[in-house]
Amino acid sequence: MSRRRLALMWSAALGLLLLPALALASEAGVHATGINWWATDPHQPALGWLLVDFAIFVALLVAFARRPLREFVRTRALGIRRAIEEAAAQRAAAERTAAELAQRLTDLDRELKALREDIVRSGERERAQLQADAERTAERMQREVGQQTESELARVKDELHAESMRRAIEVAEQTLRARLTAADHQRLNRQFVDAFTGSQGVLPS
């Protein structure tokens, strides 16, 4: 707002303040009956001055508020238009989203169905696989049990054999201890000496 316009506005405001004072000052001389146009009368305000006051007020309003009002109305209209456009865009976007969602729901149903079928198929495959594995494992275990039984039998047989041989050796040792005489010992020693010292002996060279 320019300085000139500001000064004009202040002047108008002062005028508006002073006008009623002028009207009151002139009331003393006016005592006519009917409409009081210009006289100052505390019981009957001067209509002429009121009209003038109002006209000035309107002129000031027009002078100073027209532009901002027009601008306000224009910008307000633009804002409203923009809001409408935005709302329309949002609505369009919402409609698109709704359409997409609806489509997705439709697809989801299809996907769910496919997924369910996949799960069923893979479950059947897995069951068949598990059954085959179980059968193979059972066969292998059966084979292993058979082999283990055989090896266990062989081991027990070997142990029995070894044990019986150990016992037999023990018995033989006891028998030899009991029955070998001094002469037998001397004979055995003699055999060793003969073998050791003989021509076909076992001497280390």
Next chain:
Amino acid sequence: MKHGVVAHRYARALLACAEEQAALKPVGEDLRQLAAWFAQVADLRRAVENPRVTSAEKRVVLARLAERMSCQPLTRTFVDLLVDKGRLGYLPAIAATYRDLADQRLGQLRLELRSSSALEPTAIEQIRAALARRTGKFVVIDSGIEPELLGGVVARVGDTVYDSSLRSHLRRLGRSALTH
């Protein structure tokens, strides 16, 4: 190295000292007797191997034993050293290694004879003479009785063993029966 690195190291050092003092054979005899004590007297072996028995206590026990056996001063010193170094447990292995090294140094061959009953002296002499004739070395016979052999003789020269004992025959028979 039949008796281990540690035993060999100690035996070689002792052999060098014994040679310097011209006590190769007496020291060897001391070691043989001490090793025999270790083998035969379980209490002595346990006391020596017990970580709760202090070195001083072990030294006292072994000093008395050495005195009783009239051991060489070098042997006593060596036993003290083994106690100090915590190597007394190696004494039997050291004795065996020392014996082998001393035999090599003296150019003699040692024949270990084990029989279930005593061999007649003439038989031992025949064996010694036969081995000396064959090898051209002086033969030392180390004989002993082992009733577990049941009958017959086992002779060992170095790593060669001739086993005619009935015990070995029986065991070979048992192994053969098990494998067939």
